[in-house]
Amino acid sequence: MDIIEINKVLSNKTRVNILKWLKNPELNFPPHQDIDHFNDGVCVGYIQDKTGLSQSTISTYLNSMQNADLVIPTRHGKWTYYKRNEDVIKAYIEAIQNEL
């Protein structure tokens, strides 16, 4: 868990929003067609729609979030779903509390 790396990710409004939206997928995204749950998170397309940014930008963002271990990707067919990595997020919050 690299605090500096995580803070870099979290120094962009869109990336923070993505992380927040993923707390409540059913509130922030339409239901998926092929599956009826958000157990593995939300597909890239929905996240892109919500932000209004380009597909490649969102992919880059999600990749940076994944590198910082803030999200976990899961492939289902042609879709990639992203969900929060709650363990790392929890550890990050605790580190901020204790060290800052």
Added chain:
Amino acid sequence: MDIIEINKVLSNKTRVNILKWLKNPELNFPPHQDIDHFNDGVCVGYIQDKTGLSQSTISTYLNSMQNADLVIPTRHGKWTYYKRNEDVIKAYIEAIQNEL
């Protein structure tokens, strides 16, 4: 309190270190010559020495930290002392806890 702005400041190792060092000035810095306390924090020169970076870089860092309200400067004669803004830091930590 702007979380994005604060996260930008905290996405650099040196700036995070400065904030941490200022938690315990007496442990991390030599005593000041003119005063015998750290009530207003630590003078810029000591912070510069500790980091090994240039004077202008440290001044820029401290300025960005001040713009994000993470530190409070106080002038004493020719020295400027910087201390942590505990209220804002506390609010930031709580915001991270509650919103992230």
Added chain:
DNA sequence: TTTACATATCTAAAAATATAGATATGTTAT
């Protein structure tokens, strides 16, 4: 009232980040 000193600001160059279009990859449907 000059000189020395601490810090801030200005200027500039290098590096990193943001963002998108084009292209590639992998999966599903036909």
Added chain:
DNA sequence: ATAACATATCTATATTTTTAGATATGTAAA
């Protein structure tokens, strides 16, 4: 096999950040 589609990667440009040297400002000491 081919077409359609979701996502990833590559390439490129604009913007921002990093960092330091030079210079300016403000204070204190001689």
